[in-house]
Amino acid sequence: MTPLSPPPIDSALAITAVLPRLKAALARHSAAVQVAPPGAGKTTAVPLALLEEEWLAGQRILLLAPRRLAARTAARRMAAMLGERVGRTVGYRVRLESRVGPDTRVEVVTEGVLTRMLQTDPSLAGVGLVIFDEFHERSLDADLGLALCRDIQGVLNETLRLLVMSATLDPVAVTGLLDQAPLIRCDGRAFAVETRYAGRPANRPLERRVVDVIRQSVAAGEGSLLVFLPGAPEIRRVDRLLNEGGLPAGWTTAPLYGYLPRDRQDAAIAPAPPGCYKIVLTTAIAETSLTIDGIAVVVDSGLQRAARFDPGSGMTRLVTLPVSRASADQRRGRAGRVGPGICYRLWTEATHQTLPPYNRPEILDADLAGLSLELAAWGVKTPDTLGWLDPPPAAAFQAASRLLMDLGALNKDGTISRHGRQMAELPLHPRLAHMLLMAKKESMGGLACRIAAILSERDPFHFGGRKRDADLRLRLAVLHPSGKGILPSIDECTLDAAATRRILTVAAMLQKRLGVTKTSPPTGDPGRVLGWAYPDRIAQRRAGTSGRFLLANGRGAYLNPSDPLSASDYLVVAHLDGERREARIFLAAATDRHTLLNQFADHIHWQESVAWDTRRQAVSAGRKQKLGTLVLADRPLTEPVPDRVLTAMLEGIRGNGLETLPWNRRLRNWQRRILLLARIDADGGPWPDVSDAALFGTLEAWLAPYLAGIVRLKQLTPDIFSKALGSQLTWRQGRLLEELAPSHILVPSGSRLPIDYRREIPVLAVRIQEMLGSAATPAIANGRMPLMLHLLSPAGRPAQITRDLAGFWQNSYAEVKRELKGRYPKHYWPDDPLQATPTARVRPKKPNQQ
Known part of the structure; x- marks a missing residue:
């Protein structure tokens, strides 16, 4: 040489x-x-x-x-x-x-x-x-x-x-x-650049504000402009607004972004003819490396588009973010290459100080499947073997490794498999490389190459309005000479001829790499082929809806109801926006249950399900045929395992809360009686804790033995529930309960009246006349706890509340008698209550009535 x-x-x-x-x-x-x-x-x-x-x-x-x-x-x-x-x-x-x-x-x-x-x-x-x-x-x-x-x-x-x-x-x-x-x-020799913070009113759309600043600069004759926008859609809108509004003679617009045809990219970076000016509308592609001669003005929207990968969903979404200060400086520098320049920033100087200093490394937010496959091919199982400025995040790398395992690219020990090496040799994302290799085995390699090319390049359709057609088959159709005139029946839809040519070029290259003989047109089922790449994005239409789908990975997704695919029972989704709650589907292919059963037989399994059905308030037992989270078939389970039924029943009770059990007044009073005895440490203890919290936490111990054969709440009767509650007492405690904290008590009149245990001191509500002749306050717990007496008027209203019956007769009875006798003259109001005969009647019986 x-x-x-x-x-x-x-x-x-x-x-x-x-x-x-x-x-x-x-x-x-x-x-x-x-x-x-x-x-x-x-x-x-x-x-x-x-x-x-x-x-x-x-x-x-x-x-x-x-x-x-x-x-x-x-x-x-x-x-x-x-x-x-x-x-x-x-x-x-x-x-x-x-x-x-x-x-x-x-x-x-x-x-x-x-x-x-x-x-x-x-x-x-x-x-x-x-x-x-x-x-x-x-x-x-x-x-x-x-x-x-x-x-x-x-x-x-x-x-x-x-x-x-x-x-x-x-x-x-x-x-x-x-x-x-x-x-x-190296110190620069760039010319001075004046920075003007133009801001952007909150109610002014980005594209219109950009056009405002461009026209202001053009009118001032400041020179050719380089305008930074977040993406191609914004570039197209600004281009349209500028040309619809008209530009002065000698001024032209030149879009510049990654997917433009090469001749248009070259035209955008070429200098303007003598005496003419250009407005280059670009993404971050022109931020570095490129030199565009003649640029004197930079207009910076301050925004960029970046991919963000969610390891939990396995989906990537594009987000629009503020640029970093470093990127803003790079963009600003483009105005000082040939002479003094101007940089318009569509934000405020105060906002500038809040921007991040540098761009976030892609490795921290990207899908790491490709990186994981490259490392495996390099002979590295874990990233920490190599030196990194920022190591790959553990969660994202583990998600990538799981995906590669599912695709068969890695062996169980984490080393690369033969299939994985074949995948790594293809210049594609591991999902698409796996798709090509699997499709080749089933004589659909040519179709897979075209699908991979479509997914790797930009969509050949441009949708100007809000409606879209997400059908992959439509894209495949326009790649064939006989399908060039096919367009979706949607207004403002155009075919990008340059994108179509590039897709065909990429497909031809992939066919050559794959060793597939060209066929025209390639044959096969697009839904089946796409399924090899995105098994986790197989989608099932939710029952009773149009355009609402559940993905095999458990996430939700949707299509506009006007989209022809929205009525499909099953889809395989290739592109979606990755929103966390419900993602919008941009590209998919229809498939069917029969195809899925055949294609993913090794991944489909029958799962017995015994669970609580909230809607029916009963245990539901069935066998579900599942692919990921999707239920392909559902059959009743005639003989479920009793223990699983019991577990589901208890889960239902827990979910509904203890209040849904068949409580009644008697059982609640029973509960309070035991809680009282436990609180005062009565004889026969220790008494069990039967508070709601304790009962809720020990359902398996006291309730479960009584749920045999019960599959719905209605079958749990008060009688069964009472026996379950009572099982917590020993035989001796059951007897002592009636002695120490009886549900009723005999009063002097001979009536057997209920005791109310709802308060800390139990209450006995009794008419005054029924306590005549007695000075002793009724008590429970072997006399340790006098009851709170609610001494009632003949109308049943409390006339006196006391725990000292003797004191009442001595100190308060006369006044109560005076107040009530005039109101209830027929009732018995003796002058000496301690010597009087108690009665539950209006007056006591006369001796000859007895």
Whole structure:
């Protein structure tokens, strides 16, 4: 290979001032950290400047770019600096595209490509330097790539050097991970950027406020704009608003986001023609790595879209979040590349101080199934074997490992299986890789490749209104030449031709990797194929509803009732928004019970269920055929195990509460009598605790033996309940209860009256005339506790309350007699109550009446 002459690097680039220090650091150390502001030239100048270093010894440099567009752009710029075409000294590898040759020394690769290269050749033979550019983005693949490179450094590749670069990176943690690697800082040479905090009124939609600021800047003639929005839908809406309202002559809009066709991406980053201006509407894709010439103004919405994975549900949802201060600074820097610039921020200066300092690493919030499979293929069972800036969260990693076990990718001991290795060789999420391999076995590989391509790329349908059609079969239909004109019967639905072409390209690549012969059209059942990828998202329509579903993982999901799939009994769901209570379904395929029974026979089981039915207030016993949480069939259980019936009955009683048992006044009084004896430590103790709390906590001990054959509350009669309560007393206590705390007591008139035990001191309500002739207050507990007497008038109202009957006769009777005699003259009011005859009648019987 002919040595290169030193490449022409623009001395105006700020990075040139620190290149000697960087070269010296990498000559002495195996790693270094480079911090340089946006526009310093680190992405393109550093790899070229290091090409002829002695320690590199003619080996290749891998430059990691965060996105495909950034990789292609960086490679083209470096090739232009060398006066060459891409693919000679400088090339790139991205998904579905490679421009490298035998003389290529600098390969710009996306982060996932590096992982594939490491798995194919763990020594990275012929590679002397790996540069992690824009590492502050902290993507999952970048963190994994750095961990794997650190693992081989000095072992499988003894001369490998690592360089981590960023504009807004907090370098302390990175230098620590790299064994205190030297840190080289570069001061920027960017032009001054004026920051204007434009705010956003709460009642003003984001897109309209963005348009307001854009028009204000255009009217002021401030120059071409770069506008940061959270996602493609917002970009399309702002683009529409700007063009519907009209722009001055010479002004154009240029959307820029990941799924745009390559020619439109290239057009967006190209400089505007002389005398013209452009408004580039972009996502975070333009935050780093890309240089868009001619930008003088940045409008920053302050929002970004990020994925958040829930290990509990196994679902990922997209959330819109405020940007970090580091990201805001990156965006702001884009306005100072060619001259003094302006940055409009759609938030207040006070709000700016509350933003997080850095973006949250993706590894903390992502689905880790792919990471777990890569580690297993690397020979690592647990992440702590490797060095991480932020280790994968334990809950998410365990959820990922469980999924891989379910897919057959891992053996029981956690090592990768043969099936898992085949999955790891496919450039897909483990779910989709498993789907392809299973479908191939059943001659549906071609169909599976198309489904995987649809799921990996953007939806070929754009729905402008609120209605959607979630049917996967509709997407498959438009991929076939005869189906190009097929559209859902929904207003404002258009077909994205570029997305369709890319899906077909990806499908063809997957078919080649899978070794599947092309068929036109691919045959098979989409619902069955999709089920291999998402067995936990098989959905069953809830009874009596339209569009409401229960997933096999226990979560709820819904479709708009107008969606044709909403009436399906069963679906397999591919895309949904992951909301925690009830997720919205965006893409699914219909299936049926027969298919599920055949496909998941090993996962379906019969489960006997003996449980309390709250609606029927009875024990329900049945056999359920289940797939996850879904009940595919339900049969009655004619002879349930008695112990399970008893357990369910007790659960029902507990759920309803003790008050639902057949209490009556007599039984409640019985309960209070025993509680009284226990409280005063009466003879015959210890007396059992029969309080509601104690009874509730000991149902198995006293009630369970009396529930044999009982399956509903109505069958538990007061008589059975009384026997169950009484079982807590010994035979002796049963006798003593009537002696010490009788339910009734004999009064002087001969009446047998009930005692009320509801109060701390039991009450005997008795008419005054029935106590005549007696001075002794009635008592219980062998005389230890005088009763509280409610001495009643003839009308049954308390005339006196006392525990001292003798005192009443002596001190109060005369006054009570005077008050009541005039009201009840027919009743007996003797002058000397102690010598009078007690009576339950109006007057006592005369001697000749007896």
